[in-house]
Each structure stands twice: as C-alpha cells, then as structure tokens.
Amino acid sequence: MSRWPEWAFEVLRTVLALVVALIITFIIVLVVSAEPGEAFAALLGGPLGSPRTIGVWLDDVAKLTLAGLALSLVFQARLFALGAQGQAYLGGLAAGVIALSSLGQSWLSIPLGLVAAAVTGAAYGWIPGIIKARFGANEIVSTLMLNYIAIDVFAWLIRTRISPPGSGLTRSDPFPESAVYPTLIPRTRIDLGIVIAIIAVIAIWFYLYRTKRGFELRMVGFNPRFAEYAGINVPRTIVRTMAVSGAIGGILGAVFVQGSAYGELAVGFEGLITFEGILVAIVARNRPLIVPVAALFYGYLRQGAVLMGLRSDVPTEMIGIIQGVVILLVASAGLYGWLRASQANRAPDTDSDPDAPQPPIIGGGPLTEQAVR
C-alpha cells in the first residue's frame, strides 16, 4: 500500500466528517419530520433550484470566505480571537455612514466605504490585540465582550441617530443606488462582494506566505518563544495580526451593508455568519486558498438549510447540529488514528528517536517552566 500524501489524508478526513454530519442530519430529519422527502430535497438540492438561490448561495460564500479569512489569520497565530462579529458591525456602520452621507451619491462611496470599514474593523481588532499583548488578557473573553458591546452600540446608533427621525425603526433608509454594489449577474445577489472576497483571499495568502510580516505571524503561531528568540517582536506581531484580521472583519461588514442583499443598515444584519466562519476556517485548516472552497461547501449546506426551513417542517436551525458535528470531527485528529495506522510503514513523527524525551508521563522542563497547556 502506498503512502498517502498528507493533503489527501486531510481531504478524506474532512469528507468523512461531512458525511457523518449528513447521516446524523438524515436520521434526525427522518425522526422528526412528517415530510422528510421535502426536507432532504430542499437541503441537498434547493440551492441549485434557481438562479436566485444560486445567487444567494454564492453571496453567502463571499461572506463566509471573508469571515473564514479573518479567523484563519488569528488562528494561524494561535490566537483565539473571535472578534469578527463586532468588527463586522462597526465596519458596516462606517461603510453605511459613508453611503448615507453626500458621498453616497457617487460611486466613490464604494471604495471609500471599504476603506472606512477596514480602518474601523482594524481599530476594533487592535483593542483586544493591545490588551492581549500588553497585559496578557485572555482574547477569547475580550473579543466576545467586544462583540456584544459592538452589537449594542450599533443598535443604539441605528435607533437613535441613523433611522429616519422619530420612526423608532431598527434600520436606516436605503442607500442610494450608487452606494450599493453593482450586481455581476442581473436579478441575483452575485455582486461586487464576490470580487472583494476573491481579492481578499489572494491578498491574505500573499500576506501570510510571501511577506516578512506573514512569516513573523506564522512563527509566533508555531512557537512564540522561538519567535521571540529569533528576534521577532511577539507582542507587536499579536497586535498587528489582530488588527489585520479586524480589517477583514470590517470589510465583511461593508460587503454586508453595501451588498445588493441589504443596501441599508439594519440591526442584526450579520446573522451570526461570523461564527460560522470558525467552521470555515477550521475545515480549511486556516489556509487562505482553501477557505473559499470550504465556504462553497458550507455555504451550500447553509442555504439548503434555509430552504429546508422555508419549504418543510424542519427548522433551519437544524444546521447547528451539522456545524457542531463537522467541527468536532474535523478537529479530532486522534479520531482518525486507525486511518493512519492502516497506512503501512508510516512512522509517527515522534517516535523516530527512542531515547529522546518522550511525551508520556516523564516530566517536561525544569520546575520553573510550568506545564504549558
């Protein structure tokens, strides 16, 4: 039996996870649904049903890609910063303010909106970055708190300042047409957002693998103590990474609000898609060029689930189960030990030097170096 290349193994692992998740979904649908045929048809075939649904799917893919990219960046630096949600709200707010200003009458509001969103998102990513780098504050908690705060601030500003005065609405007036992304294919949601997502994929790939800053980011992710010793400024790299990721999060916000799907500022526009970016990033193994592929697959299921909720008695939220199962299975490298074991003669990485310090039981470093989890 020949050795499988690592990537083939990873692909197989991911496909298996997806298959298992779908099987679990099928079983649940069979149990709860009075019309399982309808539900399956909508889940698996729905997105391809019409040009409109294909458009909605691809529009989701663009957004999932941006969310996945923002998270891949921080994950590669081994930072569990989940601030993309808050960055998207504030970035979207910045883009919306431009679109609703007099600038909105000009096509300039599109690039300016992007820049404003990126800067706002970067600033909002910079905050947890600096408190992580300066004080060591846990970035999971800080970014989640900042998300909640951004949601509240966004809702407050929309209600009191941005919605038509006295209306008490939770949305703004529609943006002028010149401030909304032009659609690439008429009567679908396929618009400039997709182009922006593709450019972002390439830019982030280039940043990570072709620039000094990306090199530093990855070294910090691999081993921050090594990075420090090699002369890389670790705190500054952390802050920079979270700011760059924040910029992507902000751009996601602009793509949302200036996209043809919205063309306005509305409370709750993000619809928790940034958390689904976690799934996309994990499935893509944090590799920017794989992120859009993962987004295509996941976006399809997501759209299928929405259609299933509309066309059958199975609620859309069913997809939460798919999300959880896929993450659990993809993240569980150890679950696939038997797969590896079946590959003849493949030596595990660690056991090549039998007398080298081995992980089990024997203590690690000296006592002053406490266990690093």
Place this chain on the structure above:
Amino acid sequence: MTELLTTIISATFFFAVIRTTVPLLLAALGGLLAELSGALNVALEGMMLSAALTAVIVSASYPWWIGLLAGVLAGMALGAVMALFHLRFGADVVLVGFAINLMAAGGTVFILAQATGGDRGTSLALPSKSIPRLSLSWLGAIPGVGGTLEAALSGHSYLTWATVILVAGIWFMLYQTATGLRLRAVGEYAPAAAAAGISPDQMRALGLILSGALAALGGVQLAMFNYIGFTRDMTAGRGFIALGAVLLGARRPGGVAIAALLFGAFEALAIVLPALYTSIPGELIHSIPFVVTLVALVIYARRAQLLTRRRVAGVEGAT
C-alpha cells in the same frame, strides 16, 4: 443621583443582585473546575442553554425537581462529549467548546420548535414549572432589621441557597480532599500527576463533567426561576461572562464568587436603570455587564502580570 443611591442601597436591589448573580456564579464555578483541571471550558454558554431548555421541556410534564435533574444531566452529557473529543480524540478544547456552543445555539431552537409545535422563539406553549421559593417570612418578626432582612433574603429559590453551599463545598473539595489535590495537580503540571499514578485524562474528564453539571444548574436557575420558560439565546453571553469571572476571581472559589457578585450587581443595575433614567438608551444599559467584564479582565490581567508568579489562565497556544 440620590434616587440611584436609594435604589441601590435597598433590600430589593440586594435581592435582585442575588437573583442575577446565581446563574453567573454557578456557571463560573463550573468554569473554575474545568480550568483548574487544565481544560478551558468555553462551552459554558452552550451548556447553560441546553440545560435551560431541557429543564423547561421536562418540567412541563414532570415535577420541578425532575426538570432540574434532567437539565443537570444534559449539562453533564455535554461535558462528557467535550471530554471524549478533547481527551480521547485529541481535538483542541476551545474548538470542541465552540462546536458545543454552535450545536446548542441551533439545536435548542430546533428542539424548542419540535417541543412547542413550531414556535422558534419561546416556550410559552409549554406549562413549565419553577423552582420553589424558600420563604423566610419569620425574619420579618425580628425587631428593627426584620423587614429589610425579609425583603433581602426571603423568597430566593432553593437553588440559590444550594449555590451558597456549593461555593463552600467546592472550596472544600478542591483544598481538603484528595480528589481536589489531584485535580489541581493535573491542572498545574499533568506529568507529575501522571507519574504518581493519577490519570490526567480522568481528572480532566471529571472537571469537564462537573463543569457541565454546574453550568447546567446556572441554566436551570435562569429558566426555572429568573425567568419561567425558555427563550431563544436566553443566556445572552452569561457563559462567557462567567469565564471572565473565573479569571477575575484568581481561579479560587471565593474569588470567583466575589467576581460573579460584581458582574451580577452590574446586571441588576442594568435592570433598574431604565426605570430611573429614561434618557439613558436601553442598548447602552444592556452593554454594561459586557463593558464591566472587559474592564475587569484588563485590570485583573494587569494585576496578575505585576504579581506574575501565578500564571494567567488562557489558551496557551496563544502565549
């Protein structure tokens, strides 16, 4: 300003603080046990949510205490799932936690819809029960302070009082029993515990399952006392605030209790403020607990950094 002061320095406000604190504190105690065993539990939110829904659905057909037990079992099951995937299958504990959160967020709405026959927002259709209140009306008979005491202490749920006992019990477990010693040893330096014949995986599984039970109690209190019934995403970030309380409480039960009380007080404040100051926007009041958690996190991290000796808990991949 005087209005605010008279509101805050009142038995009613104290009562409200206890009410908001208890779910947070229970979840934070759960977070503490997992954290001390060396497994960061970011799934407190999902565990609370799942337990809340389970308790509501079960208590619609059975007595309240069976609903409570069912909720706790649900939390423990999720803790066991975390332990299985993290310890046996080698998945990162934070990823497993977020998988649980995503599953709980979608899954609870899905199950709610099944249980209510289509309602994806609330469990109004279900006649769920509440945890009984413990009446201490005899306190009122104490001359002078009796009325105040009664207003502050009478009418809390059984679970509220159980929580007070749990704080002491968890302190006792951690610092006065062999299990606690082993749990802490595993969390601080697992190879040492392993060399002494203790299985780190077993202790971490214990930490995660107990963590699930405690977070579940928090969720149950929320859905069977603070509010009666389930609403979609009713935990609203409390699981994450609880995580902040674990860090702020310096990873000790007493400290965690004080931190939870602080966060609970601000949540209670956010409840009374709109009535006092109609001019302050509700959204901003709503964000107070999150702002306070963030600020506390920074202050604590800064202090911990100055003291250094004790390591700040966190995802160690990151530091």
Place this chain on the structure above:
Amino acid sequence: MDAPFALEMRDISKRYPGGTLANADVSLDVAAAGVHAIVGENGAGKSTLMKILYGIEQPDSGAILLDGTPVQISSPARAIALGIGMVFQHFSLVPSLSVAENVVLGAEPRRGLVLDLPAALRSVGELAERFGLPVDPAATVGTIPVGQQQRVEILKALYRNAQILILDEPTAVLTPQEVAELFTAIRGLVARGRTVLFIAHKLPEVLAISDAITVMRGGRVVGNLRTADATAEELTRLMVGRDVSLQVARTSHAVGPVVCAIEGVSANNSAQLPAVNDVSFVVRSGEILGIAAVEGNGQSELLEVLSGLRQPTAGRITLGAEDVTGWSVRHLRQAGVASIPEDRLARGLAAEATIAENMVAERIDRPPLVNRGILDWSAIRRAATELVNAYGVRTSSVQVPVDTLSGGNMQKVVIARELSSQPKLLLAAQPTRGIDIGATEFVWQSLIQARNRGAAIILTSADLTELLALADRIIVLSKGRLVAAFPDPANLTPEDLGTYMLGAREQPAAERAMAS
C-alpha cells in the same frame, strides 16, 4: 542455584513503530540490596529498557522477574504496586504544592473523605529522617533547591514502598557536593535493603557508587562487569565501540580585543525576583569564557540579558564600541550576537515550521532574503540548503517540517543557523545537554572552530568536565553573584569549582576583578 536476583530481565526486545530497534534481546540480572549501574550513550536503549521496567512501554518480547517471579508490568501504577520506583531526570513535581503534598499525591492519607494533611506532613518527615534525605515537608516545592527536589522524588518512591529504585541520570543537575550527598543517601538506601538501578553516562560517578555495571550499545547489552574489575577506559570502549577521547587539543590561538563588556549588570528572573546581581566581566575575541554555576543561579538570566530576551535592571553592556544595554533581540542579532538556547526544542526551533523557515527565521528582517518586506523564497531555500549540506543535516528536503528530523539533526539546525551568521559574540547555553557523544563531538568542534575564527563565546554547562575541557577562562556564579574567576582552568578540578558554586567560598574582589 543462588538466591534469586531482585530483578531479572530476560531477552527483552522492543521495536518502535518507526522501525527503530530500541532493545534487542536485553538481559539483566540485578542483585538485591546493591547499586547496579546501566551505562551507555544516548540512544543506546537504556531509557527504553527502564521505561519497560516502569511500565511506560511494553516490550515486544521477553520476560521480567521480580525475586524470581515473572511479572507483567502494564503501567506505571502496576510498577509502583510491584515495588518499583523511578526518579526521572526531569522531575515530576507540582511547583505550587508542598513537599508533603507532592510525596503523597496519588496515595493520600485520608480521614474519611478528608485529605489528612497533618498525617502526610508527619509521615513524610519520618520517612525523610529514616532514609537520611533531609527536606522540610511543609516547604513549597517550587522554592527549594534542585538537590532537595531530587530528594522529594526519591521520597515519593519510598513512600510508595519502592524496593527497587531507578535513578535516571540523577547527577546531571547536581553540584559535586550535592552528588556526594546523593551518594551517601544511596548507600543508606542500600543498607536498608533497597536495590538501586543507576542510569548514567558519567563514568567516574558510576565507578564510585555502583557494585555492578551493565553496558549497553545500539540496543544491546555489550558487557556485564563487576565494578571492582572495571576501568573507565574499558567502559568507554564498550560504550562507543571504539576508542574515543573527547579531548580538546589546547592549541595556542590568538586572543583578540574585548568584544563584549558587562559592567555591574543586575537582572530579575521571571518571577521578578533578583537573579543576577552586579556582575562584571569581559569576553574577548577568540576565547571561550565558561560560566560555572548550579542550575538556577543566574546564568540563564544572564545569557538572556545578553541576547536581548531579558532587560537588565542595572548595569551596562557594550558590544565592540557600542553601548547595547536594553537593545532588542533583533538589534543585538544584527550587531553580531548569536545564541544557542538552553532548551533547543522549546526555544530554538519552531517544530512544525519547515527546515528552511527555521534556518532563516533570524534573518528575515534584512536583504538578501527579504526585499521591501517580500520574501525571496528561492534565496531562502538556497541559503537553507547550503546550511543543511555544510552541517550535515540528514534530510531529503528543506521543505519538510523540522519535527520530522531526529533529535541530533534538530540540534544541527540550531547550530547551523546560529553559526552561519559569523557572530562576533556567541552565547552557548548547555549546548551538549541530552545529546550523545558523537553529537557532542560535533558541537565541541563547531564551538572551537568559531572561536578560532575569532568569535567571543560565552558557554554555560552543567557538565563541569565540559567547561574545563573547552573554556579558556572560567567565572563562577553563585546566587547571581560573580564569586570567582579563573584565568587558566588547566589545573582546576570540578571540586574546586564546586566549593565556589555552592557559595561556600569566594575569591577576594581584587582577584576576581583581575581575572574577569
């Protein structure tokens, strides 16, 4: 037939999944109430054998007999139950717990549900006294010296009633004086009927303490000797299979101008406690300055200060003519400072990154590998391939992760990277710790070549014979202070250094200043 041996291992074989044959038909007879040494180079299979005996690894074939009875040792817990205790080279202690808590962990005395701490303190105190292993049962483990931590490890085994005690390279972290104390304790254990298995590679110590010696090489037993009949030369030949002498020819070489001057430097450790106290010395081009110190006496912090990883709290450091006090790692590296870190895997490498990335990580801030922030991958690959070839790193490609290499080849990656920049000042912290004789030879040669090329080298080592062999001058640190300096180590002995390292003696300030 005589009385059964305390321990017999019969035809033990173990092959690791990677295909390495770690033990091949290893047999061993250990007499009761004696000290049995097992010697061999790193990679000889002695650690694997001990892991099998302690139940961490399972043999593919073979049998283990205790007092003549065959036993299955499926886990460390089983080994403990059978009366086997092991003290690892890296201690398995929980720093924030007390000595007594660490000793009883896993076998705690209880009163009902409650942990009986007073009983633990009492029994650990008694045990320490009975076996002559003085240590305060109430002390926090993280705050006591290494020698005492080792006693805690031995007490842990004795508390579990170990009859056979495996000590894995126990002297590696000790001063000569602490070694003498350990040997006294070992003799006490043997006198009370315990059997000690002593894993080592320092032959004088083996000859001093053991009753019998088993020599291993390449996974096989190549000799069983009674210590009384053995000589160091014979053991060495058995261990390496040829005559080697790690002797450095003391060629005369030109010592140049001062490269680095350290004046009154103080620094704190990670717990913000003073670790380096008002230290002054210089190091010149073309010399190796050895720093002798017991672990935790400020040498690590001092090297971190010099490499820019740690800020000094006082003092001045000049490199060439420049004041470099407080400079960052990057600036110091650009100014010609390189360092071989103490913990090569944890600090010196990014294990999941490729060999190429590891080789160039400290040079990605300047041309030719980077232009205007953009990496030139073909130049990076070329540079890495050159280094791989020059230093004989065995790999098929520079594009594979560094953790696919063997331990010795990982070492070479670190050394290749650090020496490739032709440093003016090289900081070498414990450069041969945990590597075999062949690799040690390579490291020594590399250091000497760098010195002969004109580099100034500061070397720390826990192995005093290494310091004495390599260093042109030696300074001694004790509790962060410079307590002695020797301009000519030729006629020094480890014992001489030991008295200073423990702080028992101190040279007069004038003499120190002259020599440092």
